[in-house]
Amino acid sequence: MMTTYKDSGVDKEEGYQTVSKIKDEVSQTHNPNVLNNIGSFGAFYELSGYKNPILVSGTDGVGTKLRIALDSEIYDTIGIDCFAMCANDILCHGAKPLFFLDYLACGNLDSDIASKIILGIVKACKETKTALIGGETAEMPGMYKKGDYDVAGFCVGVVEKEDIIDGTQIKKDQVIISLPSSGFHSNGYSLIRKIFTDINENFEGQPLYKTLLTPTRLYQNDIFKILEKYPVYGIAHITGGGIIENLPRIIPNGLCANISVSSIHVPSIMKELQKRGKISNDEMFGTFNMGVGMCIIVDEENSLPILNLIEGSSIIGNIINNSKKIILNF
Known part of the structure; x- marks a missing residue:
């Protein structure tokens, strides 16, 4: 009998099912500036309408709040947390989020759980008119226990150079x-x-x-x-x-x-x-x-x-x- 990738604990079919369960919702976060569809090797975003644009980026995760979500089997809010922790950071400089990418890692992928986590990100993206243009789902048996997940994100925003907020104009009595x-x-x-x-x-x-x-x-x-x-x-x-x-x-x-x-x-x-x-x-x-x-x-x-x-x-x-x-x- 031939040995397969699935025998090592990685089920590629669950990955395909995860994509199938999220792709329609993800596409709804896109706008005319998004130049590619889900499945490309890289994500393309056209920057237009700015005089002197400055890109502002941030990355973060959810930490051990995930443990409570996994233990209580509530998965749809964690994605919102992941997005918010990144987007709120770049907002501190007056930057408006343009696009977001996620990274989801687990021991054994369950497409129902994975899709719920990612659809939480989608919900936050829709609320802020941010495009979810890419991501990675990594199934790593031996690195994570079965049923464990980790999620992180990366957000890029833009601000006109003259509008950057950096604290340098803070003065006494404000x-x-x-x-x-x-x-x-x-x-x-x-x-x-x-x-x-x-x-x-x-x-x-x-x-x-x-x-x-x-x-x-x-x-x-x-x-x-x-x-x-x-x-x-x-x-x-x-x-x-x-x-x-x-x-x-x-x-x-x-x-x-x-x-x-x-x-x-x-x-x-x-x-x-x-x-x-x-x-x-x-x-x-x-x-x-x-x-x-x-x-x-x-x-x-x-x-x-x-x-x-x-x-x-x-x-x-x-x-x-x-x-x-x-x-x-x-």
Whole structure:
């Protein structure tokens, strides 16, 4: 009897079925700038309509939030997380996502599971008018256990050179506004899983895993709604490392983000985690977003109109002179 690739644990047919289950939905994310169809060796995207375009790229994954998704057999939100973690990063520079590519790895491919994960990416792409123009599905028995999956993504966006947001125009007395998170997003899940050992327990009327799997919020519509009307001098995506590590990345030397913690609306699930794990404030604010998904820095006179524009937004601090990049006032 001849030995086949399938005998080693790789079923090519499942890969073909995965493509079959997603290709129609994926094609709906395409626009006239996409010059090739699914199945090509490379993806082509025509760049037009810009005077001095700058490409901005980002890559990220979902981390151990995947473990909760796999254990609870909920696969359709993880793709949204994967897209959001990449797209929200490039958004910090005022870049609008153009196209996205995904990478899905597993031990043994199940086309039903794989297609649900990728269709989550498709959903996020449709919401932001981003083209999903390519990807890779890798079946690697021996590297991953059966039933395990990992997902990562790569996003490319564009911004006019004169419109790049990089924090260099941040000045004293400008205001820091928080755009609310939808939950933990995709950070800190190794600690979350250490504290919340039973993901099926009831939390506020539903299984805990549903709260923990709330997908990462997409901020593109919010940010561009603001940029259409008001100048924004800095944007920070509050991901791993929390506000303590991420906000200082955009603060110029000699200036400081002066944060009033009492102004931050901390989600109840994060308060519960801190209580059960006996976690310090510094550890919480240095690991999780604590309800702050994005920070934007704007002129004080524009702060109130922006608050009225974005539901749930709030002023959490201001820019002061200080050698420290951030001060949290508890």
